[in-house]
Amino acid sequence: MRGDDTMDGGAVAAQTQVVIEIRGVCKTYANGLRALSAVDLDIRRGEIFALLGPNGAGKTTLISIVCGIVTPTGGRVIADGHDIAADYRAARAKIGLVPQELATDAFETVAATVRLSRGLFGRPPDPACIEKILRDLSLWEKRDAKIVELSGGMKRRVMIAKALSHEPRILFLDEPTAGVDVELRRDMWALVRGLRDNGVTIILTTHYIEEAEQMADRIGVISRGEIILVEETSVLMRKLGKKQLTLNLVKPLAAIPEGLADWRLELRANGAELVLEFDVTADRTGVPSLLRRMSDLGIAFKDLNTRQSSLEDIFVSLVTDASGDAR
Amino acid sequence: MNFNRHGVLAIYRFELARFRRTLMTSLLTPVISTSLYFVVFGSAIGSRMTEIGGVPYAAFIVPGLIMLSVFTESISNAAFGIYMPKFTGTIYELLSAPISAFETVLAYVGAAATKSIVLGLVIFATAHLFVDLDIAHPVWMLVFLVLIATTFCLFGFIIGIWAKSFEQLQVVPLLVVMPLTFLGGAFYSIDILPEPWRTLTLFNPVVYLISGFRWSFFGTGDVGVAVSLVATLGFLLACLAVIAWMFRTGYRLKR
Numbered sequence: 001m002r003g004d005d006t007m008d009g010g011a012v013a014a015q016t017q018v019v020i021e022i023r024g025v026c027k028t029y030a031n032g033l034r035a036l037s038a039v040d041l042d043i044r045r046g047e048i049f050a051l052l053g054p055n056g057a058g059k060t061t062l063i064s065i066v067c068g069i070v071t072p073t074g075g076r077v078i079a080d081g082h083d084i085a086a087d088y089r090a091a092r093a094k095i096g097l098v099p100q101e102l103a104t105d106a107f108e109t110v111a112a113t114v115r116l117s118r119g120l121f122g123r124p125p126d127p128a129c130i131e132k133i134l135r136d137l138s139l140w141e142k143r144d145a146k147i148v149e150l151s152g153g154m155k156r157r158v159m160i161a162k163a164l165s166h167e168p169r170i171l172f173l174d175e176p177t178a179g180v181d182v183e184l185r186r187d188m189w190a191l192v193r194g195l196r197d198n199g200v201t202i203i204l205t206t207h208y209i210e211e212a213e214q215m216a217d218r219i220g221v222i223s224r225g226e227i228i229l230v231e232e233t234s235v236l237m238r239k240l241g242k243k244q245l246t247l248n249l250v251k252p253l254a255a256i257p258e259g260l261a262d263w264r265l266e267l268r269a270n271g272a273e274l275v276l277e278f279d280v281t282a283d284r285t286g287v288p289s290l291l292r293r294m295s296d297l298g299i300a301f302k303d304l305n306t307r308q309s310s311l312e313d314i315f316v317s318l319v320t321d322a323s324g325d326a327r
Numbered sequence: 328m329n330f331n332r333h334g335v336l337a338i339y340r341f342e343l344a345r346f347r348r349t350l351m352t353s354l355l356t357p358v359i360s361t362s363l364y365f366v367v368f369g370s371a372i373g374s375r376m377t378e379i380g381g382v383p384y385a386a387f388i389v390p391g392l393i394m395l396s397v398f399t400e401s402i403s404n405a406a407f408g409i410y411m412p413k414f415t416g417t418i419y420e421l422l423s424a425p426i427s428a429f430e431t432v433l434a435y436v437g438a439a440a441t442k443s444i445v446l447g448l449v450i451f452a453t454a455h456l457f458v459d460l461d462i463a464h465p466v467w468m469l470v471f472l473v474l475i476a477t478t479f480c481l482f483g484f485i486i487g488i489w490a491k492s493f494e495q496l497q498v499v500p501l502l503v504v505m506p507l508t509f510l511g512g513a514f515y516s517i518d519i520l521p522e523p524w525r526t527l528t529l530f531n532p533v534v535y536l537i538s539g540f541r542w543s544f545f546g547t548g549d550v551g552v553a554v555s556l557v558a559t560l561g562f563l564l565a566c567l568a569v570i571a572w573m574f575r576t577g578y579r580l581k582r
Contacts, residue, residue: 067419067422067423068422068423069419069422069423069581070581071577071581088425089329089331089425089427090425091425092423092424092425093425095423097420097423099416099419101416102416103415103416103417103419104415104417105411105412105415105417106415107348108341108345112341112344115337115341116337116338116341117420118333119333119334119336119337119338119340120331120334120337120338120420120421120424120426121334121424121425122331122332122333122334122424122425122426123333125333162420
């Protein structure tokens with residue numbers, strides 16, 4: 001336990017270096033739609049950060065502002081030490097973006113578009129680098145194919161290759177796995193992990209909460225243009241990730257017996273179910289001792305099951321709370 | 328990195344590669360149509376026409392023919408070059424790249440102008456097969472060709488940013504530039520027009536461009552060469568000003 005603490009401490013010290021600093025960024029579109037209101041957010045160097053939120057919450061707007069596609073109404077963004085407006089060349093050269101929509105030059109070849117992307121971001125031509133990226137994404141065989149001839153999944157790979165062509169230090173993935181088959185999703189996550197191992201900071205938005213849970217170091221929840229929560233994934237799971245043990249009793253109980261008063265128990269289903277809520281990460285969950293005591297008291301059960309609240313539950317409750325407050 | 332050289336070169340090469348793929352249609356078409364103009368206007372009709380200002384009619388129409396093709400090709404190439412990324416959505420990459428508005432325009436307009444200049448020279452070479460041409464001011468001919476090609480590419484770039492549909496992309500070249508070119512003395516000297524048409528024609532900006540180019544060929548034009556040069560530069564600066572405004576405000580590019 002102590003060893004773990006020291007390791008955590010070291011990791012935190014290395015991670016607390018902020019690579020993207022977002023301060024008071026807001027955006028109201030020309031049609032009056034307020035997409036973001038005064039967002040503050042810090043992204044740490046080398047982390048995988050997942051931005052979660054329902055459709056229209058402002059995820060894409062926030063990403064587009066950092067990448068320079070949308071002009072913010074107010075606020076400022078520092079990317080890798082460079083102001084994205086005043087020092088846009090230095091800031092943008094570090095950033096790669098894979099947008100949500102499939103947008104490709106249909107009649108160009110795979111290699112030509114990827115070469116164009118590298119040049120656009122100010123890097124000299126480097127055939128070896130382009131070859132490595134195309135091979136990593138299983139696109140090498142298709143390098144001379146016109147993009148119009150590729151499948152949807154292959155086009156998505158081309159877009160990733162374009163975003164990686166200038167070897168960015170910060171990578172934005174906007175809904176990277178939306179409408180993507182299992183194989184590509186697996187490849188993509190392997191790629192993301194590989195990039196992270198090389199020190200690339202990754203910010204992704206996703207609807208697949210499981211993925212955020214498995215992939216992300218930290219999770220930010222955005223709703224109605226406001227960041228309502230930013231937390232380490234593990235802390236968030238610990239904080240809100242309660243586990244529930246349900247015991248189906250042989251004989252229903254009228255009340256919780258005196259002998260079980262030490263546990264936080266609840267009777268459900270007219271006394272036929274005994275429910276214990278416990279924290280998985282705690283040293284003593286209380287489960288083994290409860291079962292021993294019940295056996296001593298002669299309370300028999302015929303079945304038991306446990307259920308962990310998923311990030312999805314947490315997310316839904318957070319968003320509902322936030323919208324409740326707004327009303 | 329105060330100038331994104333690699334970015335400019337990458338766009339320039341990418342655009343020229345696009346032109347190369349359509350080399351047959353983009354260069355062969357004007358050669359064929361130029362030849363047809365010579366057969367119809369130069370030989371068939373021209374043989375019955377008197378000289379204009381001491382220049383045989385077949386030779387007289389050469390500058391006008393080159394200008395007609397350079398105008399329309401410049402506009403459509405430059406407009407298409409910037410409209411396609413908007414249409415397909417790949418514009419996101421250009422907007423998120425560390426490349427300035429000036430560099431973007433330099434690359435796109437540079438590529439489109441390169442093609443127009445090559446086209447102008449190809450038509451000139453084709454014309455040589457039909458008529459004898461002695462160029463009075465070869466250097467000025469090149470200067471006018473480069474200036475006018477660049478100006479119309481800038482104009483096309485504006486149309487490409489402005490257009491919201493393929494139809495709008497075609498409207499200006501077909502409904503504005505083509506008529507103004509035909510009425511602007513591409514195939515005749517405006518001196519042969521009766522009043523008030525002659526005076527009215529002087530409001531057509533294309534008159535000054537064609538006149539200047541024709542002056543470089545034959546040493547005479549409808550208006551003074553200085554006036555032509557000023558008009559050409561004025562048009563160029565106006566286009567640059569509009570583009571600068573478009574990028575500063577993000578007009579139809581950024582939200």
